[in-house]
Amino acid sequence: xxxxxxxxxxxxxxxxxxxxxxxxxxxxxxxxxxxxxxxxxxxxxxxxxxxxxxxxxxxxxxxxxxxxxxxxxxxxxxxxxxxxxxxxxxxxxx
Amino acid sequence: xxxxxxxxxxxxxxxxxxxxxxxxxxxxxxxxxxxxxxxxxxxxxxxxxxxxxxxxxxxxxxxxxxxxxxxxxxxxxxxxxxxxxxxxxxxxxxxxxxxxxxxxxxxxxxxxxxxxxxxxxxxxxxxxxxxxxxxxxxxxxxxxxxxxxxxxxxxxxxxxxxxxxxxxxxxxxxxxxxxxxxxxxxxxxxxxxxxxxxxxxxxxxxxxxxxxxxxxxxxxxxxxxxxxxxxxxxxxxxxxxxxxxxxxxxxxxx
Numbered sequence: 590x591x592x593x594x595x596x597x598x599x600x601x602x603x604x605x606x607x608x609x610x611x612x613x614x615x616x617x618x619x620x621x622x623x624x625x626x627x628x629x630x631x632x633x634x635x636x637x638x639x640x641x642x643x644x645x646x647x648x649x650x651x652x653x654x655x656x657x658x659x660x661x662x663x664x665x666x667x668x669x670x671x672x673x674x675x676x677x678x679x680x681x682x683x
Numbered sequence: 684x685x686x687x688x689x690x691x692x693x694x695x696x697x698x699x700x701x702x703x704x705x706x707x708x709x710x711x712x713x714x715x716x717x718x719x720x721x722x723x724x725x726x727x728x729x730x731x732x733x734x735x736x737x738x739x740x741x742x743x744x745x746x747x748x749x750x751x752x753x754x755x756x757x758x759x760x761x762x763x764x765x766x767x768x769x770x771x772x773x774x775x776x777x778x779x780x781x782x783x784x785x786x787x788x789x790x791x792x793x794x795x796x797x798x799x800x801x802x803x804x805x806x807x808x809x810x811x812x813x814x815x816x817x818x819x820x821x822x823x824x825x826x827x828x829x830x831x832x833x834x835x836x837x838x839x840x841x842x843x844x845x846x847x848x849x850x851x852x853x854x855x856x857x858x859x860x861x862x863x864x865x866x867x868x869x870x871x872x873x874x875x876x877x878x879x880x881x882x883x884x885x886x887x888x889x890x891x892x893x894x895x896x897x898x899x900x901x902x903x904x905x906x907x908x909x910x911x912x913x914x915x916x917x918x919x920x921x922x923x924x925x926x927x928x929x930x931x932x933x934x935x936x937x
Contacts, residue, residue: 595859602763602815605741623738623937625763627815629788629832631735665788667761668815 594680602626602668608681610646617644620678626669633664637674646682651675690896690907691722698730698756701772703924705840706759707916708776713836717913719777721899723892726767730754731855734762734829738937744857753855757934760829760840762816764856769846769877771891773799775839775899779832783903792816792830794902795839799826802898803843806891808881816841823876843895844877845886 594606607621620641628634640658644651655671658664693704701724711717733742735758742764743755753766775795777784785791796812803810803820810820818826818841828841849872858864878886896907912920927933 605738607738621738621937623736623741625734625737625761627761627788627829628736631759631761631831634736667788 592681592683594677596673596677596680598626598669598673601670601673604669604673604677606674606677606681608678610681615646617641617646617678622674622677624669627667628669629665629667633659633662636662637664641678646678648675648679651678686903686905687718687908688899688903688905689718689720689910691720691724691910691912692892693722693724693912695725695727697728698726698732698754698767699924699928700920701726701730702732702756702758702928703920703922704912704916705774705776705838706923706927707912707919708774709831709833709836709838710919711913711916712776712778713834716915719781719905720775720910721896721907722774722776723895724772724774725770725888726754726772728752728754729766729768730756731764731766732756732758733764735759735831736761736937737764739935742857744855748855751851751855755934756928757936758829758840759833760831760838762827762829765827765842766852766855767842768848768851769879770842770844771888771895772840772842773895774841775837777837779835779837781837784837788830788832789814791837792828792839795830796826796828796841798899798902799828799841799843799895800898801901802891802895805894805897806878806882806886808878820876820881823874825876825878825881843891844875845888845891846879847875847877849875 590612591609596604602625604624609618652675793812800810808820810818813819816828817824826843830839853868
């Protein structure tokens with residue numbers, strides 16, 4: 590299943606998620622994170638995209654996973670955060 | 684002792700060349716080959732730059748760009764799509780370790796925007812920095828800015844709108860929802876301003892350049908040496924333009 594979402598982060602930037610997921614197992618097959626936010630280093634976004642492959646689409650699981658990736662890789666977001674990213678992904682599901 | 688920075692006035696250039704030159708300066712500065720550098724430039728033909736994380740197809744009406752001769756390029760900095768037409772663009776490249784540059788990224792945006800605000804002051808315009816990355820005058824946006832940090836150097840570039848044609852801007856930029864396009868255009872007309880609009884007269888590039896130059900000198904307590912790109916910067920810029928900024932792989936990567 591392919592799906593997209595657009596989410597304006599409160600006090601932040603516009604996040605657009607393009608998601609491919611398995612409906613039966615509720616798991617991410619691929620994800621593309623786009624938008625007008627800032628990330629340091631920039632390559633971090635591709636890292637997050639890769640590390641989310643296979644992740645269960647569940648609010649608690651995603652937010653924990655994304656927060657861990659951000660912390661472990663010293664990623665700094667401006668106009669975006671783990672909570673917003675999680676919400677954007679969840680919004681891809683009907 | 685007064686610190687000297689380099690000032691580059693590279694004139695008008697294409698989108699891919701402009702972005703290649705900014706990256707070349709960043710690399711040259713990170714290896715200590717060139718001093719902190721402020722570059723002032725314009726865009727010919729007019730062009731859209733999109734933020735590093737944006738989807739080209741989502742943001743740009745490529746067919747209309749081609750019909751109108753408007754260029755496009757993906758930046759190495761994040762942020763949003765910008766239609767560069769009648770404006771002055773600046774870039775600052777400086778080591779991350781420079782004592783005048785806050786380690787905190789948000790603070791450094793504010794500090795560098797301080798130079799632009801002082802520059803606008805010399806044109807008789809009172810303006811303020813509005814986080815994350817805008818400068819506003821009279822409540823309307825006059826400047827957008829974007830920063831990256833790579834290999835120990837900071838690159839911040841941004842625009843100062845001299846005049847703006849919102850209708851033309853929206854013919855080349857895509858809107859998320861065609862049904863509300865008219866509303867969006869009128870919203871943007873309310874939110875964006877230009878030097879011409881504020882000053883109610885024609886403003887030329889040299890006048891703005893001279894004011895912005897003074898703004899940087901005052902904000903950072905430095906003097907400028909007028910310079911040119913080094914031989915190495917020129918060859919790096921050619922390489923980046925050919926291998927990166929003019930390629931489909933780069934521009935369409937998202």
